[in-house]
Amino acid sequence: MALSGISQALSSAQTFLASGGPSIWAIALLSVAGLALVLWKIWDLLSLGAWNGGPHVRRAVAYWQAGDAEAARAELRDRHTIRARLARACMTAVADERFDKSTAQEETLRVATHLLTRARAGLRPLELIATIAPLLGLLGTVLGMISAFQTLQEAGARADPAMLAGGIWEALLTTAAGMAVAIPASIALSWFESVTDRLRLEMEDAATRILQPVGQSPIPQPDPAKAA
Known part of the structure; x- marks a missing residue:
């Protein structure tokens, strides 16, 4: 029963591909590539910590601003998210005696640019799929219309409207x-771009706070009198 259903589905797919001509085959390949790209990008952003790791960086930045560099570094130790990597690089640049503030900012910008480029990997091919899929569909329609009218012309007086x-x-x-291929690809592209834009803003905020003079935003300490 199941094999019969699979065989029927495969037969329908072959008929559909044969009816559309070369353009439909190209669109089918784009659909497979687009799906693979979307799944890979979700996994890639997960590995970069796009949806986690923020609290650790915020605590590390708070420790850093309070003047506790060791606690800040300990908070980021063994953290490999994109935010943590930028915060760690920024702290290293600020603490390096060879760097003045301007040089530390340039080094932080260099690392941030590299990380954001890494986070945006794969978006250009997805954008290309979303752009050319409807164009291929339109090309196939035009070629099909040309073929249909050529057939009608050859039929002459015996032409059948059907x-x-x-x-x-x-x-x-x-x-x-x-x-059908372009719409999901465009939705996925917009989603991934919103994720990377949010990462950029959060990384920029963390770097700006780390580059501020130490001790400007101390961590609130408990009141000994209240504790007693």
């Missing part, structure tokens, strides 16, 4: 397929 309608129906399949 034959023309069938050719147009098959041609429009490619437009629908291209849009």
Whole structure:
């Protein structure tokens, strides 16, 4: 029963691909590439700590501003998220006696640019898929329409309107397929860009606070009188 259903689905897919012509095959390949790219990008952002690691960096920055550099570094120890890596690099640049404030800022900017470029890896190919998929669909429709009208012209007086309608129906399949690939790819692209933009803002905020003079924002200490 299950094998029969799978066989029927494969047969329908082959018929669909054959009806759309070369453009539908290109769109099918784009759909596979787009799905693989989206799944890889989700895994990639997870490995970079795009959705976690923020509290540790905030605590480390608070310790740093209070003048407790050791506690700040300990908070970031063994943390490999993108925010932690930038905060650690910024603290190292500030603590390096060879660097003045301007040089420390330049070093922090260099590291941040490298990390953000790493976080945005894969977005250009996804943008390309979202752009060219509907164009391939439109190309397939135009080619299909040309073929349908050529067939109609060759039929002459014996032309059957149903034959023309069938050719147009098959041609429009490619437009629908291209849009079906482009819409999810565009949604995924916008989502990934919003994630990387949020990372950029959080990294910029952390670096700015680390580069401030130490001791400007002390961590509140408990009142001994109240504790007694």
